[in-house]
Amino acid sequence: MAIREIRKKGDDILTKKCKPVNQVNDRVKELVEDMLETMYSADGVGLAAPQVGILRRICVIDIGEGPLVLINPEKIKETGSQYEVEGCLSIPGVFGEVKRPAKVMVKALNEKGEEFTVEGEGFLARAISHEMDHLDGVLFEDKVIRYIEVKKEG
Numbered sequence: 466m467a468i469r470e471i472r473k474k475g476d477d478i479l480t481k482k483c484k485p486v487n488q489v490n491d492r493v494k495e496l497v498e499d500m501l502e503t504m505y506s507a508d509g510v511g512l513a514a515p516q517v518g519i520l521r522r523i524c525v526i527d528i529g530e531g532p533l534v535l536i537n538p539e540k541i542k543e544t545g546s547q548y549e550v551e552g553c554l555s556i557p558g559v560f561g562e563v564k565r566p567a568k569v570m571v572k573a574l575n576e577k578g579e580e581f582t583v584e585g586e587g588f589l590a591r592a593i594s595h596e597m598d599h600l601d602g603v604l605f606e607d608k609v610i611r612y613i614e615v616k617k618e619g
């Protein structure tokens with residue numbers, strides 16, 4: 466496993482649309498492991514492949530309930546709406562309110578290449594929506610309704 470460099474806003478790769486994963490092979494598995502390690506080391510709750518420079522439809526999430534790996538995720542249902550503050554590892558120090566669905570249902574492949582569905586509410590629905598946006602080159606800043614000023618510590 467290895468920690469990969471997180472691409473920051475301004476890097477063109479973050480605005481590109483990702484291609485689907487054709488086969489969950491060893492290379493993909495290694496990428497998933499690296500993405501998880503990179504996310505944890507950066508204290509993030511989610512990371513998408515383009516953030517480490519790979520234009521494939523893969524994201525990892527952990528909102529404190531264990532790792533969730535989404536390969537080729539597709540939203541099959543989304544309901545309601547929520548307005549909360551979010552940030553992004555690619556846009557450090559910036560936080561803003563974004564509208565997201567209250568609940569989502571997603572179909573994806575896991576790190577073993579098996580299809581599964583996951584339902585998320587609240588923060589998990591937000592994290593899934595944020596990471597899936599990355600796969601289409603959309604950053605949360607594109608959707609910010611109101612920026613939140615954060616005072617620097619120290």
Ligand code: NI
Nearest residue numbers: 552553554555
């Ligand atoms: Ni992000």
